[in-house]
Amino acid sequence: MTTHNNAFASGSTPASTGSRRLPWHALPSSVRTGIEDVLGGRVVEARSQPGGFSDGLAARLELADGRRAFAKAVDVAAAPGVAAFHRREAVVNGGLPQGVAVPRLLGSYDDRGWVALVFGDVEGALPVQPWREEELERVLRALTGLAERLTPSPGLNSPGVSPRLGGWARLAEGSRSVARLGVVAPGAVRELDRHLALEERLPEVIVGETLTHGDLYPFNVLLTDERVVVVDWPHAWVGPAYADLVMLLGSVAQSGLDPEPYAARHPLLRGVDPAAVDVLISAQAGFLLAAACSMDSADPGTDPRLERMMTALGLASLRWLSLRPRRS
Incomplete structure (x- = not known):
């Protein structure tokens, strides 16, 4: 039975469809x-x-x-x-x-x-949010096979891209961004030095040989009767095999679930330095919150649903990190 923990709950997940879709x-x-x-x-x-x-x-x-x-x-x-x-x-x-x-x-x-x-066409549906345990377990199992198939990374006729990770240094650069961060995540401002220190380790942590999806959230997964299909691959990058798993577990926290039991038993994290996982969780939150804090709500070009989604997922990653044993 799925158990939701109020320590992780962060309100309803924003509707995932962009607000400027064209028919x-x-x-x-x-x-x-x-x-x-x-x-x-x-x-x-x-x-x-x-x-x-x-x-x-x-x-x-x-x-x-x-x-x-x-x-x-x-x-x-x-x-x-x-x-x-x-x-x-x-x-x-x-x-x-x-x-x-x-x-x-x-x-x-x-x-x-x-x-x-x-x-x-893929005859499938998005995972129900908040996560249902049976659907979550299906996706987590599929990530193991996906990482195995994409290690080593296939050669792509395309320049590499930077992973959608990190952003604390950008946030710390200006008083306006820090002030906005203080509104949406006051705890992150108090812990800013810690996140900056973790971010300094990011270059060493993201070394790997697996092609990772790079944006693995529930709205990029389709469940069919037989398969878990991962869609939307423009942000793929080469890194550690567990990077997508850590990203997806951030959405688990958003659903009010404790990601730790899933992380502790997942084969992709077996033998991985827990401090490296901390770096990725912090870097994921940093990217999401830096992007959200840079958006101008008064600008008609800003998608408010995207801003809410990034904020909610960033906060969920911070809550997950806060409940892990402190290593730094």
Whole structure:
């Protein structure tokens, strides 16, 4: 039976769908045609999908001949960062070994004004949040197999990217960011020196030879009857085999569950220095809170759901770290 601990509870998980999603009919006709050309058929129905926070289209498509697919597309001028992510995801996904449980990339469309990716459809659903124990155990088991398949990392025809970890030094640089951090996470301000010290160890801790997903939260996981499928790979980087596990366990804390029992028995953390895990937990919280604190709520370009999600997950990681034995 799942037991929720109030020490970890942090309120309801924000809705994960981005607030600037586009319906199929809002795409330029040239982009719709480009996606249909990749599919070799005419789209007769498109349903926008929950999950994730990126701008643009994210829809399951049904074709006139009955086939199904999933497509994402974004306006480069409106969201250049998302467009860059889409382009890198095409490279990463195309370079993953056969048999890895990821959506199959069918093709892409890029006219420099719009970028679209087209994948085989996955008949699955996002994990229920707060986590249900049976679904969580399925995902945790799958992470072991995923790390094994992606070690050593497959060669990708793409430059490496920095992991989405760390941010305490950026937060400490300005009085405004520290003041905002003090509002959302006053305990983190009191512990800022500790987090800065942990962050100094990050370069040595992230050394490894496993291709990690780099953004492994529940909204990037689909559960089918037979498989756990991990989607959205633009942030993949090469590091330790347990990095994705630690990231996912942060969402476990967000659900009101104690991540420690899961961490203690997981094979990917067997023999790993607990201090290295502390570094990753702190670095994960630092990235999330630095990103959230840098957002301007008054800016119409800010997605409030993304800001709430990053804050909530960052705070959950801090609570997890606070209840682990103090090593530094």
